[in-house]
Amino acid sequence: MKSHPKGSNTRILLSSVFGPYAQDDEFGSRSINPMELYHNQVTRAQGSFSLRMFHRSWGIMMIQENISAPCSVLDFPTREAFGKELITNHYDIVGISSIIVNVLKVREMCRMVRELSPNSVIVVGGHVAAMPGLDAMIDADHIVRGEGISWMRRYLGEDEHAPIRHPAIVSGLKTRIMGVRLPQRKGGTAATIIPSVGCPMGCNFCTTSAFFGGKGKFINFYETGDELFDVMCSIETELEVNSFFIMDENFLLHRKRALRLLERMKEAGKSWELSIFASANAIRKYTMLELVELGVSWVWMGLESPRSSYGKLQGHDLTQLTHELREHGIRVQGSTIIGLEHHTPENIVGEIESAVDYQTDFHQFMLYTPVPGTPLYQEMADQGRLLTDIDPADIHGQFKFNFRHAAISRDDSKRFLDWAFWRDFERNGPSLYRLCQTMLLGWQRYKNYPDPRVRERFRRQVKKIIGSYNAALWAMEREFRKVNGGVSDKIHRLRREVEKEFPFIARLTAASLGPILLWSTRREERRLASGRTYEPPTLIERRNWIPFS
Ligand code: B12
Numbered sequence: 001m002k003s004h005p006k007g008s009n010t011r012i013l014l015s016s017v018f019g020p021y022a023q024d025d026e027f028g029s030r031s032i033n034p035m036e037l038y039h040n041q042v043t044r045a046q047g048s049f050s051l052r053m054f055h056r057s058w059g060i061m062m063i064q065e066n067i068s069a070p071c072s073v074l075d076f077p078t079r080e081a082f083g084k085e086l087i088t089n090h091y092d093i094v095g096i097s098s099i100i101v102n103v104l105k106v107r108e109m110c111r112m113v114r115e116l117s118p119n120s121v122i123v124v125g126g127h128v129a130a131m132p133g134l135d136a137m138i139d140a141d142h143i144v145r146g147e148g149i150s151w152m153r154r155y156l157g158e159d160e161h162a163p164i165r166h167p168a169i170v171s172g173l174k175t176r177i178m179g180v181r182l183p184q185r186k187g188g189t190a191a192t193i194i195p196s197v198g199c200p201m202g203c204n205f206c207t208t209s210a211f212f213g214g215k216g217k218f219i220n221f222y223e224t225g226d227e228l229f230d231v232m233c234s235i236e237t238e239l240e241v242n243s244f245f246i247m248d249e250n251f252l253l254h255r256k257r258a259l260r261l262l263e264r265m266k267e268a269g270k271s272w273e274l275s276i277f278a279s280a281n282a283i284r285k286y287t288m289l290e291l292v293e294l295g296v297s298w299v300w301m302g303l304e305s306p307r308s309s310y311g312k313l314q315g316h317d318l319t320q321l322t323h324e325l326r327e328h329g330i331r332v333q334g335s336t337i338i339g340l341e342h343h344t345p346e347n348i349v350g351e352i353e354s355a356v357d358y359q360t361d362f363h364q365f366m367l368y369t370p371v372p373g374t375p376l377y378q379e380m381a382d383q384g385r386l387l388t389d390i391d392p393a394d395i396h397g398q399f400k401f402n403f404r405h406a407a408i409s410r411d412d413s414k415r416f417l418d419w420a421f422w423r424d425f426e427r428n429g430p431s432l433y434r435l436c437q438t439m440l441l442g443w444q445r446y447k448n449y450p451d452p453r454v455r456e457r458f459r460r461q462v463k464k465i466i467g468s469y470n471a472a473l474w475a476m477e478r479e480f481r482k483v484n485g486g487v488s489d490k491i492h493r494l495r496r497e498v499e500k501e502f503p504f505i506a507r508l509t510a511a512s513l514g515p516i517l518l519w520s521t522r523r524e525e526r527r528l529a530s531g532r533t534y535e536p537p538t539l540i541e542r543r544n545w546i547p548f549s
């Protein structure tokens with residue numbers, strides 16, 4: 001590839017695709033596909049108890065931080081904001097980051113660049129690049145598949161092997177639950193750390209694994225526990241955080257790195273909390289005490305059916321594992337796929353019930369979806385089972401199948417998926433209640449633990465429970481009385497337990513704040529019923545910036 005003639009003086013705009021997102025429009029926005037993690041694919045059936053928050057576009061933030069050219073990141077623009085930025089700042093390169101569902105937005109953005117900034121080179125990256133025939137669908141100069149930092153460095157003539165600098169990323173913004181927007185104070189939200197991209201497990205449907213090389217491959221930004229520790233220390237200082245969202249597909253798989261990180265944390269007395277993604281086989285390589293001492297407080301793990309053939313699950317009793325994790329104060333977010341090859345209308349209800357039986361704190365359900373670039377996609381294409389007339393905007397795993405399933409129809413796929421979310425909520429109650437339960441269990445077990453870092457972490461968590469969370473329990477208990485007495489009773493028992501541990505303060509917060517939360521919850525229900533949706537704010541950040549003259 002020929003590098004850009006202006007090298008490190010190139011003016012670069014990196015943008016995510018434009019919104020608004022949570023609406024149906026001709027550019028592929030879909031009301032059921034908002035730019036939210038939990039409400040999109042985890043708590044979407046939980047009404048006003050759904051956790052609402054936005055996440056920045058970390059891929060382009062990583063690229064911006066690791067090049068020396070003047071660079072703006074424009075996140076969640078409107079079409080107008082994107083157009084205005086193009087006209088005002090005269091960019092040499094316009095980079096657009098997207099996933100497959102948003103391909104029509106990429107097409108429109110390329111069109112806008114050609115019209116408003118005709119001298120710009122257009123570079124498109126992110127998972128959309130895995131789409132076959134993309135170059136004919138959009139008018140771009142470069143389509144970048146895989147890791148983007150090294151590509152951009154190469155294109156600018158910079159050292160692609162230079163160490164990776166990590167930007168300070170606040171993991172979530174505009175968090176909202178029970179009708180209340182949580183205050184966005186410094187240090188109040190975890191920082192995102194991205195140690196690597198890709199996953200060597202290579203499950204046949206997994207797009208992140210496939211996109212960064214597939215089975216046996218991944219790209220480490222930080223090879224060692226020492227490097228990771230140093231990055232975390234600097235972000236701890238900059239953002240004043242002690243909680244980290246580790247965005248690594250399978251963090252615990254890299255055992256040597258994780259255990260070295262633990263050693264460094266112990267030496268330095270770091271009472272950090274880590275939210276991680278990990279597969280069951282990787283989790284089982286550690287003792288519960290190792291996980292607890294490492295600060296693991298939230299795990300996102302695949303909980304596919306015991307009858308599926310995924311290597312990451314083999315030989316592991318997942319019910320026992322999820323219960324054990326929760327008993328040690330580790331919140332579990334399960335992820336279950338609906339529509340695996342062996343699913344039929346006869347067995348799917350039982351499979352969903354088993355998933356709900358895990359009683360996780362959060363549960364994501366997703367349709368089995370062949371996505372371009374994955375082995376599953378190839379397999380379905382070879383068997384002639386891909387449905388070719390589906391709009392890419394509808395292939396996001398939360399609507400209907402994009403392939404012919406052996407036993408389940410396309411319409412039924414949606415019915416089963418929706419039922420899974422509903423059933424999990426009906427039987428297990430709001431995730432906020434479940435996580436309070438796990439946090440309390442952790443505190444009860446570890447409040448006198450010899451390692452002060454661990455005690456301190458659970459003390460921080462329990463402060464939340466006796467404060468606003470207990471008030472939330474009070475409100476939830478009342479809200480569920482009429483609709484689901486069983487769940488209301490469970491919440492009541494948990495609240496009593498909290499109040500037994502902290503008789504004065506927990507009761508006081510429940511009595512004072514509880515009624516306010518009940519009121520805001522009901523107001524939120526009315527808002528949602530009238531069609532209220534939420535959108536992320538448009539953000540612009542400039543680095544190495546030189547205003548255009
Ligand atoms: C955070 C996240 C989100 C956030 C979105 C944040 C945002 N601002 O866009 C939320 C939670 C809202 C979200 C929603 C969805 N997401 Co999402 N999400 C992720 C997640 C977990 C992390 C992304 C990330 O930052 N990774 C780390 C960075 C470093 O990697 P990266 O983004 O891939 O970037 C690298 C390269 O791709 C490349 N690159 C990226 N952009 C660019 C741009 C240029 C110019 C260049 C050169 C290179 C380049 O360079 C980067 C560094 O190497 C990924 C899974 C994952 N592990 O990546 C899924 C993922 C991206 N999401 C996915 C999906 C399907 C969705 C949803 C449709 C899910 C749903 N139905 O429930 C919705 C879509 C919402 C919408 N309306 O667009 C899929 C994409 C599949 C595909 N092939 O297109 C992924 C891969 C998950 C998966 N395994 O299925 N998501």
Ligand code: SF4
Nearest residue numbers: 199201202203206209
């Ligand atoms: S273990 Fe998870 S991240 Fe890794 S390949 Fe399988 S689905 Fe993807």
